Amino acid sequence: MATSSGYCTLPTTTLLATKCSGAMASSQGRAHPIGDAVSPIRAYAAASPFVVSSVVVGNVQYPEEVAMAVSRKLALTQDLQRKDTEIEIERKERTKREVQAEGIANAMLIIRGS
Numbered sequence: 419m420a421t422s423s424g425y426c427t428l429p430t431t432t433l434l435a436t437k438c439s440g441a442m443a444s445s446q447g448r449a450h451p452i453g454d455a456v457s458p459i460r461a462y463a464a465a466s467p468f469v470v471s472s473v474v475v476g477n478v479q480y481p482e483e484v485a486m487a488v489s490r491k492l493a494l495t496q497d498l499q500r501k502d503t504e505i506e507i508e509r510k511e512r513t514k515r516e517v518q519a520e521g522i523a524n525a526m527l528i529i530r531g532s
Contacts, residue, residue, distance in 0.1 A: 460470045480488075 455475075456470070456473050459473055463470050
């Protein structure tokens, strides 16, 4: 697909993504920051007629451990918020019962006083 500058933009291929992700992996099995991805991609495309001007990353797949940790943290945060809400509801109910008891006590004083 030609652009106004005369360059063509092509969709990223699975082969390119596979080659680049392998080149970006460090010896400890961790990926480098995305800024380090441009050089291996340019080196990969150096023998081709294509010029790599930028790299766009989409749909990042995190390791399962990271996804599970984020999921657990979200669930715990929601559970904590739910418990805080329950505590607040109980406080309101207690206050309501106290007001009702005061009203009943005042009514009893009025009845006994007459």
